[in-house]
Amino acid sequence: MFKYLPPLNEHNLPYPDTIHPIVVHFAIAMVLFAVFCDLLGYFTKNSKLYEVSWWNLTFATVSIFIAIIFGQIEAGLAEPYAASVSTLNAHTILGWSLSGILAVVTAWRYVIRLQERPQLPLPYLAASVLLVGLVCIQTYLGSLLVWVYGLHTIPVVEAIRGGIL
Template sequence: MFDYLTNLNDHNLPYPDTIHPIVVHFVIAMVLFAFCCDVIGYFTRNSRLFEVSWWNMLIATISIFVAIIFGQFEAGLAKPYEVAKSVLNVHTLIGWSLSGIIAAITAWRYVIRARDPKRITFYYLGAGLILIAIVGLQVYLGDELVWVYGLHTVPVVEALKDNISP
Protein backbone atom coordinates (compact mmCIF):
# COMPACT_ATOMS: atom_id res chain seq x y z
CA MET A 1 0.00 0.00 0.00
CA PHE A 2 2.76 2.45 0.90
CA ASP A 3 4.49 1.76 -2.41
CA TYR A 4 1.44 3.18 -4.17
CA LEU A 5 1.54 6.34 -2.08
CA THR A 6 5.20 7.01 -2.86
CA ASN A 7 4.89 6.66 -6.63
CA LEU A 8 4.84 10.05 -8.28
CA ASN A 9 3.51 10.67 -11.79
CA ASP A 10 4.88 12.78 -14.67
CA HIS A 11 3.93 15.94 -12.76
CA ASN A 12 5.80 14.76 -9.64
CA LEU A 13 2.49 14.31 -7.80
CA PRO A 14 0.79 11.30 -6.19
CA TYR A 15 -2.49 12.20 -7.92
CA PRO A 16 -3.27 12.97 -11.60
CA ASP A 17 -2.82 16.75 -11.65
CA THR A 18 -2.30 19.76 -9.39
CA ILE A 19 -5.24 20.51 -7.08
CA HIS A 20 -3.97 23.83 -5.70
CA PRO A 21 -4.78 25.84 -8.87
CA ILE A 22 -8.31 24.42 -8.98
CA VAL A 23 -9.11 25.43 -5.41
CA VAL A 24 -7.27 28.74 -5.60
CA HIS A 25 -9.11 29.80 -8.76
CA PHE A 26 -12.33 29.16 -6.86
CA VAL A 27 -11.12 31.50 -4.09
CA ILE A 28 -10.02 34.16 -6.59
CA ALA A 29 -13.38 34.08 -8.35
CA MET A 30 -15.32 34.32 -5.10
CA VAL A 31 -13.28 37.25 -3.77
CA LEU A 32 -13.55 39.14 -7.07
CA PHE A 33 -17.28 38.43 -7.35
CA ALA A 34 -17.86 39.49 -3.73
CA PHE A 35 -16.07 42.79 -4.36
CA CYS A 36 -18.08 43.40 -7.55
CA CYS A 37 -21.33 42.69 -5.70
CA ASP A 38 -20.33 45.10 -2.93
CA VAL A 39 -19.42 47.88 -5.36
CA ILE A 40 -22.57 47.45 -7.45
CA GLY A 41 -24.71 47.11 -4.31
CA TYR A 42 -23.14 50.23 -2.80
CA PHE A 43 -23.77 52.43 -5.81
CA THR A 44 -27.20 51.00 -6.75
CA ARG A 45 -28.32 50.64 -3.13
CA ASN A 46 -29.28 47.03 -3.85
CA SER A 47 -28.80 45.39 -0.45
CA ARG A 48 -29.48 41.90 -1.81
CA LEU A 49 -26.02 42.03 -3.41
CA PHE A 50 -24.50 42.52 0.04
CA GLU A 51 -25.92 39.14 1.07
CA VAL A 52 -24.36 37.53 -2.01
CA SER A 53 -21.05 39.19 -1.19
CA TRP A 54 -21.15 38.00 2.41
CA TRP A 55 -21.65 34.34 1.48
CA ASN A 56 -18.94 34.51 -1.19
CA MET A 57 -16.44 35.91 1.29
CA LEU A 58 -17.37 33.31 3.91
CA ILE A 59 -16.85 30.41 1.49
CA ALA A 60 -13.65 32.04 0.14
CA THR A 61 -12.32 32.26 3.70
CA ILE A 62 -12.81 28.53 4.22
CA SER A 63 -11.55 27.64 0.74
CA ILE A 64 -8.30 29.59 0.97
CA PHE A 65 -7.11 27.32 3.77
CA VAL A 66 -7.80 24.28 1.57
CA ALA A 67 -5.86 25.99 -1.23
CA ILE A 68 -2.93 26.66 1.11
CA ILE A 69 -2.83 23.06 2.33
CA PHE A 70 -2.63 21.74 -1.23
CA GLY A 71 -0.25 24.55 -2.22
CA GLN A 72 2.18 23.66 0.57
CA PHE A 73 1.99 19.97 -0.25
CA GLU A 74 2.49 20.51 -3.97
CA ALA A 75 5.27 23.06 -3.43
CA GLY A 76 7.08 20.49 -1.33
CA LEU A 77 6.89 18.00 -4.19
CA ALA A 78 7.84 20.54 -6.87
CA LYS A 79 11.57 20.49 -6.17
CA PRO A 80 12.01 24.04 -7.45
CA TYR A 81 15.34 24.98 -8.92
CA GLU A 82 17.28 28.00 -7.63
CA VAL A 83 15.77 30.66 -9.90
CA ALA A 84 12.20 29.69 -8.96
CA LYS A 85 12.76 29.44 -5.20
CA SER A 86 12.53 33.16 -4.48
CA VAL A 87 9.27 33.50 -6.41
CA LEU A 88 7.86 30.41 -4.67
CA ASN A 89 8.87 31.79 -1.26
CA VAL A 90 7.16 35.14 -1.92
CA HIS A 91 4.09 33.35 -3.31
CA THR A 92 3.94 31.22 -0.15
CA LEU A 93 4.34 34.22 2.15
CA ILE A 94 1.64 36.21 0.39
CA GLY A 95 -0.64 33.15 0.33
CA TRP A 96 -0.44 32.72 4.09
CA SER A 97 -0.88 36.48 4.54
CA LEU A 98 -3.92 36.45 2.29
CA SER A 99 -5.54 33.78 4.42
CA GLY A 100 -5.34 36.13 7.41
CA ILE A 101 -6.36 39.19 5.41
CA ILE A 102 -9.38 37.44 3.88
CA ALA A 103 -10.40 36.07 7.28
CA ALA A 104 -10.10 39.54 8.85
CA ILE A 105 -12.07 41.22 6.06
CA THR A 106 -14.74 38.53 6.32
CA ALA A 107 -14.95 39.07 10.08
CA TRP A 108 -15.26 42.81 9.48
CA ARG A 109 -17.97 42.09 6.90
CA TYR A 110 -19.79 39.97 9.49
CA VAL A 111 -19.78 42.86 11.98
CA ILE A 112 -21.07 45.26 9.31
CA ARG A 113 -23.75 42.73 8.34
CA ALA A 114 -24.78 42.20 11.99
CA ARG A 115 -25.18 45.93 12.55
CA ASP A 116 -27.06 46.75 9.34
CA PRO A 117 -27.35 44.14 6.58
CA LYS A 118 -28.54 46.77 4.09
CA ARG A 119 -25.43 48.96 4.18
CA ILE A 120 -21.66 48.75 3.91
CA THR A 121 -19.08 51.43 4.50
CA PHE A 122 -16.89 53.14 1.97
CA TYR A 123 -13.87 52.08 4.07
CA TYR A 124 -14.86 48.44 3.63
CA LEU A 125 -14.89 48.97 -0.14
CA GLY A 126 -11.41 50.50 0.14
CA ALA A 127 -10.19 47.43 2.02
CA GLY A 128 -11.79 45.27 -0.67
CA LEU A 129 -9.88 47.18 -3.36
CA ILE A 130 -6.60 46.61 -1.50
CA LEU A 131 -7.52 42.92 -1.20
CA ILE A 132 -8.13 42.74 -4.95
CA ALA A 133 -4.69 44.29 -5.59
CA ILE A 134 -2.99 41.73 -3.33
CA VAL A 135 -4.91 38.89 -4.99
CA GLY A 136 -3.81 40.26 -8.38
CA LEU A 137 -0.15 40.17 -7.29
CA GLN A 138 -0.59 36.63 -6.00
CA VAL A 139 -2.15 35.54 -9.30
CA TYR A 140 0.82 37.05 -11.16
CA LEU A 141 3.31 35.14 -8.99
CA GLY A 142 1.39 31.88 -9.36
CA ASP A 143 1.26 32.31 -13.12
CA GLU A 144 4.99 32.99 -13.14
CA LEU A 145 5.65 29.76 -11.24
CA VAL A 146 3.74 27.72 -13.80
CA TRP A 147 4.21 29.53 -17.11
CA VAL A 148 7.75 30.84 -16.65
CA TYR A 149 9.38 28.35 -14.28
CA GLY A 150 7.22 25.34 -15.21
CA LEU A 151 6.64 23.89 -11.76
CA HIS A 152 4.83 20.55 -12.03
CA THR A 153 5.03 20.58 -15.83
CA VAL A 154 6.21 17.38 -17.47
CA PRO A 155 9.30 18.80 -19.27
CA VAL A 156 10.62 20.49 -16.12
CA VAL A 157 9.94 17.44 -13.93
CA GLU A 158 11.75 15.22 -16.43
CA ALA A 159 14.69 17.61 -16.63
CA LEU A 160 15.00 17.70 -12.85
CA LYS A 161 14.85 13.90 -12.67
CA ASP A 162 17.69 13.73 -15.21
CA ASN A 163 19.64 16.37 -13.22
CA ILE A 164 19.42 18.81 -16.12
CA SER A 165 18.99 22.45 -15.16
CA PRO A 166 15.88 23.86 -16.92
Protein backbone atom coordinates in the same frame (compact mmCIF):
# COMPACT_ATOMS: atom_id res chain seq x y z
CA MET B 1 7.81 4.67 6.10
CA PHE B 2 8.16 6.02 2.55
CA LYS B 3 7.27 2.63 1.05
CA TYR B 4 3.66 3.22 2.17
CA LEU B 5 3.34 6.47 0.23
CA PRO B 6 2.03 6.37 -3.34
CA PRO B 7 4.65 6.74 -6.08
CA LEU B 8 5.06 10.13 -7.75
CA ASN B 9 3.82 10.45 -11.33
CA GLU B 10 5.26 12.42 -14.27
CA HIS B 11 4.07 15.66 -12.59
CA ASN B 12 5.98 14.69 -9.42
CA LEU B 13 2.67 14.29 -7.59
CA PRO B 14 1.01 11.31 -5.85
CA TYR B 15 -2.29 12.17 -7.60
CA PRO B 16 -3.04 12.73 -11.32
CA ASP B 17 -2.57 16.52 -11.54
CA THR B 18 -2.22 19.64 -9.42
CA ILE B 19 -5.20 20.40 -7.17
CA HIS B 20 -4.01 23.76 -5.81
CA PRO B 21 -4.84 25.73 -9.00
CA ILE B 22 -8.35 24.30 -9.13
CA VAL B 23 -9.20 25.27 -5.57
CA VAL B 24 -7.38 28.60 -5.68
CA HIS B 25 -9.18 29.71 -8.84
CA PHE B 26 -12.43 29.08 -7.01
CA ALA B 27 -11.27 31.32 -4.14
CA ILE B 28 -10.01 34.02 -6.52
CA ALA B 29 -13.29 34.15 -8.42
CA MET B 30 -15.32 34.32 -5.23
CA VAL B 31 -13.25 37.17 -3.76
CA LEU B 32 -13.43 39.17 -6.98
CA PHE B 33 -17.17 38.58 -7.32
CA ALA B 34 -17.78 39.45 -3.65
CA VAL B 35 -16.02 42.80 -3.97
CA PHE B 36 -17.80 43.45 -7.27
CA CYS B 37 -21.17 42.78 -5.60
CA ASP B 38 -20.27 45.03 -2.66
CA LEU B 39 -19.27 47.90 -4.95
CA LEU B 40 -22.30 47.43 -7.18
CA GLY B 41 -24.57 47.24 -4.12
CA TYR B 42 -22.98 50.39 -2.70
CA PHE B 43 -23.49 52.42 -5.88
CA THR B 44 -26.94 51.04 -6.79
CA LYS B 45 -28.17 50.92 -3.16
CA ASN B 46 -29.25 47.31 -3.73
CA SER B 47 -28.76 45.61 -0.36
CA LYS B 48 -29.50 42.14 -1.82
CA LEU B 49 -26.07 42.26 -3.43
CA TYR B 50 -24.53 42.52 0.04
CA GLU B 51 -25.95 39.11 0.88
CA VAL B 52 -24.41 37.65 -2.28
CA SER B 53 -21.11 39.23 -1.34
CA TRP B 54 -21.21 37.88 2.19
CA TRP B 55 -21.70 34.27 1.08
CA ASN B 56 -19.00 34.56 -1.56
CA LEU B 57 -16.54 35.89 1.02
CA THR B 58 -17.44 33.12 3.45
CA PHE B 59 -16.84 30.34 0.94
CA ALA B 60 -13.71 32.08 -0.39
CA THR B 61 -12.29 32.13 3.14
CA VAL B 62 -12.89 28.41 3.57
CA SER B 63 -11.53 27.55 0.12
CA ILE B 64 -8.35 29.63 0.50
CA PHE B 65 -7.29 27.47 3.43
CA ILE B 66 -7.91 24.33 1.36
CA ALA B 67 -5.90 25.90 -1.46
CA ILE B 68 -3.03 26.64 0.94
CA ILE B 69 -2.96 23.05 2.18
CA PHE B 70 -2.65 21.69 -1.36
CA GLY B 71 -0.30 24.53 -2.31
CA GLN B 72 2.07 23.60 0.52
CA ILE B 73 1.97 19.92 -0.44
CA GLU B 74 2.56 20.67 -4.11
CA ALA B 75 5.28 23.25 -3.39
CA GLY B 76 7.07 20.67 -1.27
CA LEU B 77 6.93 18.15 -4.10
CA ALA B 78 7.88 20.65 -6.81
CA GLU B 79 11.63 20.52 -6.19
CA PRO B 80 12.03 24.14 -7.26
CA TYR B 81 15.24 25.06 -9.04
CA ALA B 82 17.27 28.17 -8.21
CA ALA B 83 15.53 30.56 -10.63
CA SER B 84 12.06 29.78 -9.25
CA VAL B 85 12.79 29.77 -5.51
CA SER B 86 12.32 33.50 -4.82
CA THR B 87 9.00 33.58 -6.70
CA LEU B 88 7.80 30.44 -4.91
CA ASN B 89 8.78 31.93 -1.54
CA ALA B 90 6.98 35.21 -2.29
CA HIS B 91 3.92 33.27 -3.49
CA THR B 92 3.94 31.20 -0.28
CA ILE B 93 4.32 34.19 2.04
CA LEU B 94 1.65 36.21 0.24
CA GLY B 95 -0.67 33.18 0.18
CA TRP B 96 -0.49 32.74 3.95
CA SER B 97 -0.85 36.50 4.42
CA LEU B 98 -3.87 36.59 2.12
CA SER B 99 -5.56 33.84 4.10
CA GLY B 100 -5.28 35.96 7.24
CA ILE B 101 -6.29 39.16 5.49
CA LEU B 102 -9.27 37.47 3.87
CA ALA B 103 -10.34 36.01 7.21
CA VAL B 104 -10.16 39.46 8.83
CA VAL B 105 -12.10 41.10 5.97
CA THR B 106 -14.72 38.34 6.15
CA ALA B 107 -15.03 38.79 9.92
CA TRP B 108 -15.37 42.56 9.43
CA ARG B 109 -18.03 41.92 6.81
CA TYR B 110 -19.82 39.61 9.27
CA VAL B 111 -19.93 42.35 11.91
CA ILE B 112 -21.30 44.79 9.32
CA ARG B 113 -23.88 42.17 8.30
CA LEU B 114 -25.01 41.73 11.93
CA GLN B 115 -25.51 45.49 12.24
CA GLU B 116 -27.87 45.37 9.22
CA ARG B 117 -26.51 48.60 7.84
CA PRO B 118 -28.19 49.90 4.70
CA GLN B 119 -24.79 50.93 3.26
CA LEU B 120 -21.27 49.54 3.61
CA PRO B 121 -18.68 51.84 5.22
CA LEU B 122 -16.05 53.33 2.91
CA PRO B 123 -13.08 51.97 4.95
CA TYR B 124 -14.44 48.45 4.41
CA LEU B 125 -14.78 49.05 0.68
CA ALA B 126 -11.23 50.43 0.56
CA ALA B 127 -9.93 47.33 2.37
CA SER B 128 -11.83 45.14 -0.11
CA VAL B 129 -10.26 46.93 -3.07
CA LEU B 130 -6.83 46.48 -1.44
CA LEU B 131 -7.67 42.78 -1.03
CA VAL B 132 -8.42 42.56 -4.76
CA GLY B 133 -5.04 44.16 -5.49
CA LEU B 134 -3.25 41.58 -3.34
CA VAL B 135 -5.20 38.77 -5.00
CA CYS B 136 -4.08 40.08 -8.41
CA ILE B 137 -0.42 40.15 -7.32
CA GLN B 138 -0.75 36.62 -5.93
CA THR B 139 -2.35 35.44 -9.17
CA TYR B 140 0.55 36.93 -11.12
CA LEU B 141 3.10 35.11 -8.94
CA GLY B 142 1.22 31.83 -9.33
CA SER B 143 1.11 32.32 -13.09
CA LEU B 144 4.87 32.83 -13.14
CA LEU B 145 5.40 29.56 -11.29
CA VAL B 146 3.43 27.61 -13.87
CA TRP B 147 3.89 29.44 -17.16
CA VAL B 148 7.44 30.75 -16.78
CA TYR B 149 9.11 28.32 -14.36
CA GLY B 150 6.97 25.31 -15.29
CA LEU B 151 6.69 23.78 -11.84
CA HIS B 152 4.87 20.42 -12.02
CA THR B 153 4.96 20.40 -15.82
CA ILE B 154 6.26 17.20 -17.37
CA PRO B 155 9.28 18.73 -19.22
CA VAL B 156 10.50 20.54 -16.08
CA VAL B 157 9.97 17.48 -13.85
CA GLU B 158 11.93 15.36 -16.36
CA ALA B 159 14.72 17.97 -16.47
CA ILE B 160 14.95 18.03 -12.67
CA ARG B 161 14.94 14.24 -12.45
CA GLY B 162 17.60 14.07 -15.17
CA GLY B 163 19.80 16.56 -13.37
CA ILE B 164 19.56 19.22 -16.10
CA LEU B 165 18.01 21.80 -13.76
